[in-house]
Amino acid sequence: MTVRSLLSILSDGKFHSGQELGEHLGISRSAIWKHMRRLEEDGLEIYSVKGRGYRIPGGLDLLNTGQLDQLLAPALRQQLGQVDLQLNTASTNAAAMSDCLRGNCHGNLYLAEQQSAGRGRRGRTWVSPFGRNLYFSLVWRFDQGIGALEGLSLVVGLALVQALERMGLSGAQLKWPNDLLVNGRKLAGILLEINGETSGACQVVIGVGINVAMPYVQGEQIDQPWTDLATEMRGEGLLRNQVLASCLNELIPLLVQFSERGFVEFAEHWQNYNAHQGQPIILKVGEEEVAGVCQGVDASGALLLETGQGVQTYHGGEISIQRSL
Structure with missing residues (x-):
């Protein structure tokens, strides 16, 4: 302490x-x-x-569970379980998964001022400077089995972009299946990890990283174009507790809706934010590359790619998108 x-x-x-x-x-x-x-x-x-x-030059905007509680919509506070706030942890997802292996963690929220081993998809390192960005993991229980979770990362992305738009961000887009971009530069990422049975109840760890005010020196470690909220919103309204509360206020109701109805009701809305809609792209599927035109997603959240052989469907996993030159 x-x-x-x-x-x-x-x-x-x-x-x-x-x-x-x-x-x-x-x-x-x-x-x-x-x-x-x-x-x-x-x-x-x-x-x-x-x-x-x-x-500390510029001061610090520390996360505060008391402030978070005040900023959350009253109806949502009851849906959160324990809130675990650490100054430094290896990974909020790893902490959440460890607890999930020991029992029911539905609604638990894991926060950290810094991660020493933060992760993105495909084993990438998530650069996590102290007290500047947001790193959090929310555990949510689903009873329909792992097969019913298709499209979940897209719903999480939709919740984030809507939350940040409410705070004044403009021009945000979603890159299938789990990135939030502004002008082609990565602002936020999502990493889902699952603990449970294929056909029974499971707990999903929903990991989110949002660049709020990335220091330039740490930003040089990132291996792709990036941006942060401080740049895109000119520093306005960027208290991290408010950003976190806004994200949770959008995310939790959408998780409840997704649990009840699946992705189908979100598909059309997600397409409005699709960063590659109607554009030529290249999919990297393992060692294979497939070129085509992105036609959005289907009712399950699978990517639709129009190729010379017709429209092909691709589901999540070790797939990445590159814009075709």
């Missing part, structure tokens, strides 16, 4: 002396110094000036 309390003080972006911090937290100046070194090792930028103390 000491580190979180320390960060709460430094979150104002102002200088605080080691003596002041130590007195407030009841620890020595030497202990304060050690905490600062560990935070710097975690990638947090800290200014240290002799005679003035320590400050």
Whole structure:
């Protein structure tokens, strides 16, 4: 708790002396110094000036479960289970999956200020600087079996884009099956992991990463064009607790609707955001490449690709899309 309390003080972006911090937290100046070194090792930028103390340039917008509770729609608070907030974790998805293996975690929410081993699809690393973006995993139980989950990642994407539009984002599109783009640059990604039976009840870990205010240095580690909300919305309304609450306020009702009716009722709406609708694309399916024109998705969420052999259907898995030159 000491580190979180320390960060709460430094979150104002102002200088605080080691003596002041130590007195407030009841620890020595030497202990304060050690905490600062560990935070710097975690990638947090800290200014240290002799005679003035320590400050975090620009301050910090820390996640806060109390604020989140106030920002959630009242009817939805009851649908959330436990909220687990960590300063640093390997992966919120990994933490959620570990708990799912031990029992029912329906509605549990896992949050982290930083991930040391965040993951995207196909084994990619998700760059996760401290306190700048959103990394969260929500566990949801479905009783119809794994086969009924087709199209779920598309529904999650639709919830995210609607939530961010409500906050003022414009021009967002969805890349099948799990990315949110703005002007062709990746803003957010989704990773679903499933624990359960093929034909029985299962728990799905819905992992979401959203670039809120990606520092340029960490952004250089990303191996594809990217953007963040700070760039697209010019920093307006970007308190991370509000972004998270907005996403959950959209996501939870859509999960309930999907559980009851499947993807079919979302298909037409999803097409309105399809980043590749009517465009020539190349699908990479394992080692194979298939060229064609994207014709959207069918009622189950499968991708429709018009090729020389007619319209082919592709379901999720190890498939990636590239725009044809």
